Amino acid sequence: MAEYSWPKQGTAALLGSEQDRIDGVDKATGAAKYSYDVVLDRMLIAKALGCPHAHCKVKSIDVSAAKKVPGVVSIHLFIDPKDEKKSEIKWQGDPIACVAAETEGAAAEGVAAIEVAYEVLEHFVNEEFLAAAERAGRVGKAGVNVELENEPSENEDEDAFVEKELKRLYDESAAVVEGYYGIHAITHMCLEPHGSTCAWQGDKLTAHLSTQSVSGTAGQFASPLSMTADDVTVHCDFIGGGFGSKFQADEWGVACAKIAKETGRPVKLMLDRDLELKVAGCRPSGFVKVKVGADKDGVVKVWDSTQWGTGGDRGAAVDEKQIPYVFNPPNRRRSAVRVSTNTGPTRAWRAPNHPQACAISQTAYDDVAAKLGIDSYDVFLRNLPSVANKKADVYAAEMEIAAKLMDWKAKWHPHGKGPAEGSIVSGLGMAIHTWGGGAVAGSCTVKVHPDGGVETFAGSQDLGTGTRTVMAMVVAETFGLPLSAVKVNIGSSKYPQANPSGGSITVGSVSETHRRASQDALAKITALVGEKLGVDGAALVARDGRIYVDGSPDKGVTWAQACSLLGMNALEVRGEYAPSSKRSPLSSSGVGGVQMAEVAVDRATGVVKMKKFVAVQDMGLVINRQTAKSQMYGGVIMGIAYALFEERIMDPATGGFVNSQIADYRLPRLGDIGEIVLEIYEPESEYSRGVVGLGEPPVISPGAAISNAVANALGVRVPVLPITPMRVFDALERVPKMA
């Protein structure tokens, strides 16, 4: 078998070109059916009741009135008030019951008629102020991580040495910056909320689940229903957003299946918007107090940080070992505590940890530039030798490209020293990021029919990012066919086991399996053609709908003629990939990425407007340039959202998530994003690495880049994201009024 490989750079017919999504028209016309759109005969609608309190015990649940509501068919309880442990609720919105009814209205009335007796307990929901969290007894044990260039001498007390060494390093620093930075929790805000429609045929369950993991969720239904996964089909043709929050069947999904079984009717249970935001995942917050020491050129020599944040009752907070982000200064002390709050649980949010780590640490690097009066660009450049991922050269090249696109040198001014037009000041900021994005294990089947038809099967899913199109491009490229010749079948757990879609692993994974399967299939077909033509199959190429002797297009057959040689049966080839220690010729892992923001700030109102945003990104070999750019646009816009607008607002009085309705959860609109300029960095050194995923990287840097641009405009750091007029006002008020 030939080695798997990609065409040499510049020789591919389809790879690297800009292709519309093959399902784009279906989506634009509404022909595409999302999980929420699934409507089955005799289907019941179920709605969930979320707990109104942030912390309480459920003493009793009375459903007698709810049962009498006309149209109510079935009521399912998530909480057993008699179970001492399970009756305690620790965040608002935790599901207590759900009601299935003939109509959505009857289900809602049924939910409203459920009478629950609560014993309300003390809540704590605001983690921003660490002292308050300490007073409330909500702070966990600190983890401390120290790395110093020098070591203590023998018999020297280690703690005393660390203190002495840090003091020496700060004393020797040309600039010392002490700062406070933070970023609030946000939600995933999937346009399509979490949920499913479940239907039974005898003992077999079909779950139309809005999911990022078609292949991984059948078992999650099976186990609590005391069945095996072979009797479950998870189906998802189109999903309206997941961003890391949709890898699970969830308790409400299992409840949906149970009610369907009990009533003998299909049931749809999708979360209402406010419950969706309260319980279906959020991104943890992160706050940090930092002391940074740098030399006169702005090269950071010492970093000391105390970090805190919350992932809810017990969930993960931001990893302190990622602070400072990307940069590894030679001397570091990093401690972190987790604050337990009565807030909904976290789930992976696009590039888990990275956006927060970047926003709360590369801001400190920018403040070093401000303190020394040096161009921020030069401070980032001079600190590149310390990057942990050995991509200093990539960053340097990307910075140069980004600076040209932004016209950085011409526009830059020292922090707070730019010209004002009325009350409007402008500024520039930048940040850099990193991510893995390597392929994971998976499989697919490529099927070539004797009439030349080609189709593929994989238990993967398309989050809307263009996975179907990538699969078709890889297969069409290999067979030398037009894109439209390949039919892609995904979205069923009955198809070959494939990747979940998260962590930027999808494009690498499906490119691996589909290239392998189609190269293997092509080898079989070229062997048959070679036999017929009396030449070595290895001398044949597939291009322009024909298979022919390389260099002699006349000496060959059409694709259909070639496939007819298969005889009666279609050719089915399985493509499998599993990562190993041996580097794959088709995919790789690890990217850099540089982003720059230009903002204008109205000092009188604190309103920030995006003027221009530049994103330069490496991603190895690009399959579909158009959807790659779409990913970058999406990431940048999502980043502008959390930098300037998005925030889960927890009310201290009620413990409630008070902006959990879509009308109150602020998001940017098209008029808020300014001009976005993208550049894909793809020299031969990148192309030859093969495919690397791109979903996460572009969303990481906007928080820090925009915060840095606001600081450059104002001459004052607005320390906590999102940067709202309230926070700009607070920051400006804290410093003496400028002349």
Added chain:
Amino acid sequence: MKAFSFAAPRFESEVLELLGETWGQSEILAGGTDLVGLMRQMIVAPERVVYLGNVAEYRGIEADSAGVRIGAMSTLDDLADSAALAPYAAVTQAIRGINSMQLQAQGTLGGELCQRPRCWFFRNGHGLLADRGRLVAEGDNRYHAILGNDGPAKFVHPSRVAPALVALGAQVRLAGPTAEDETILPIEYFFRIPRDESERETMLLPSQVLTHLMLPAVDGVASATYEVRQGAGPDYPLAAAAAALRFDGPYVREARIVLGHAAPMPWRSAAAERAMIGLPVTPETVKAAGEAAVAAATPLASNRYKVQLARVSVERALLMAAGLETGGF
């Protein structure tokens, strides 16, 4: 949403027969952009919904030498597109600022004035006054009132257009409770600050309907609305002000200045108005008016920034009314 009966009368007499005597019996449906959400959340759960879309006399914009008479069922787009409204810059600016094709095409003038507050305690089921103001005082009040908040009501009035209409001296016509009852009153007195949960944000009784709005002839009055909007979308502004000025040469002879999103009702500032009388509109004079407008502000724990935003809104509304640059976004 609770099940309800639906009525779509064609005449005012029928409307008034269908309305209940207490809140909860009926709600009026105009464009539905607010009511439907309130009903879905069960913040209101009327037994009957009375739709006004079929009442022909509640539509239309008529202008004559006395001014403009607008049916309450006119959509916000109808107003923004009307030549008769063009001289009332404060009104059309406020409507354009809503930044939502859907709200502007579907929302009506009457609904815009009668929409319920966006206060998140109210919208999350804690009542209009949120435990007699306690939850707002102790909770997250970043978007709440900085003026007129000494009583239990601490929400901000949500209307985008009301400050302009108060500044321009508009009147409203209310019909009911019986077919013989008609009330005409300055819109300034249509709004009120509720004192307990039995009251709402306007003088409208459950058995009454807001039918028309009358704007006096422009007669040399220059007006403007300025809103501090965080973004380009339909989110409510953080602060707003409308100004209507009558000049005597370069000097302000009469001024009406009204703050929006600052108090539980559109908040007319007599102090700011006095500060402008007899003076030209300059960056210095508007600064003094802005100061005067917020001199009596009583911000809550998290909304001191709104005092600054209200001050700037007054300054910029005055500058815009005088045709000057604001110097900001």
